[in-house]
Amino acid sequence: MTFELIAQARTLQGTGASRRLRRAGTVPGIVYGGEAAAQAIEVDHNDLLLKLKKEAFHSSIISLVVDGKKEAVLLRDYQTHAYKPLVLHIDFQRVDATHELHIKVPLHFVNEEAAPGVKLNGGLVNHVLTEVDVHCLAADLPAFIEVDLSALNVGESIHLSQLKLPKGVKLVAHAADDVVVGIVGKGGAAADATESAAAE
Numbered sequence: 385m386t387f388e389l390i391a392q393a394r395t396l397q398g399t400g401a402s403r404r405l406r407r408a409g410t411v412p413g414i415v416y417g418g419e420a421a422a423q424a425i426e427v428d429h430n431d432l433l434l435k436l437k438k439e440a441f442h443s444s445i446i447s448l449v450v451d452g453k454k455e456a457v458l459l460r461d462y463q464t465h466a467y468k469p470l471v472l473h474i475d476f477q478r479v480d481a482t483h484e485l486h487i488k489v490p491l492h493f494v495n496e497e498a499a500p501g502v503k504l505n506g507g508l509v510n511h512v513l514t515e516v517d518v519h520c521l522a523a524d525l526p527a528f529i530e531v532d533l534s535a536l537n538v539g540e541s542i543h544l545s546q547l548k549l550p551k552g553v554k555l556v557a558h559a560a561d562d563v564v565v566g567i568v569g570k571g572g573a574a575a576d577a578t579e580s581a582a583a584e
Contacts, residue, residue, distance in 0.1 A: 387435060388447040394424040411471045415448065415457060418478035425450055432471055436462065440527040443489045445479055458487060471496035477497075479522045486556065488515045489526055493565060495534035507538040512565045516544065517556035524552030531565060541566030564579065 394412060405412050407415035411429050416422040421522070425448075435441045442460065448457045457476035464471055479485065491514055516529065529549065531542060543561045 386447065387438075387444055388449060389427060389432065389435065389439055389446055391425040391427045391450045392518045393451050394426045404471070406470070411474055413476065414476060415450070415455070415476045418480055420478065423450065427474065429471060432474065433469065435567035436471065439490055443487060443525070444527055445522050445525060446476070448476060456481075460484065482520050484519045484521055485525060486517065486519045487525065489518050490515045490528045491531050491534045491552075491564065492528045493531050495532055499533040499567060501536050501538040501540065502533075504549060505569070507567040507569055509533065510566050512541075512566065513544075513562065516547070516564075518549070518553050519556055520553040522577050524550065526550045526553060529553075533565065533567075536565075536567050538567050538569045 385527060391413070391544040405426050406429070406487060409429050410426040411432055413425045414422055415425055439512070446459065447454055456479040458479055460477045462471055463473045478579050488489060493509070493511065496502060496509050497508075499509070518529075520526075529547060531547065533542070536542070541563045542565050543563055544558060545561045547555070547564065549555065
């Protein structure tokens, strides 16, 4: 999915200027990285809020158009109001096509209802992780990584090392091969089911 965001260069900075921008319906932000200097920008609040609600916006290359000039960026950070649907500030990082990105990508779990542990044995799916850290070139960045549960039974789980990664995508090294998702029995933990299965 491709996203385009229209922005304008921002000359006035500081708390007072940012407050005025928000009252006018725009969000102050910054673009940094690459060989160019960091640039203060402002974007339309409502357009940005709609895009932030889309999961893919958080892990996609965004075409940011600043005063008519396009550049490829990643969303790096944003601040929202504590209880109002308001975006207060946003940060973008320029993307270099020749350098690997380090970014979190969401996991999409499929075939949960078809998993034997759920369908036949009444187990419950336990999502341990919902996103993973990866590194890849911008051209290889996936919007999400799919995790297929169709073969999982009660007491079984999928670990990081078992994820099927798209071409060119590598997991950021972890000290342990963490569990991503598992199926537990309704009456107890996955370990109990594993032990009973071993006894049989």
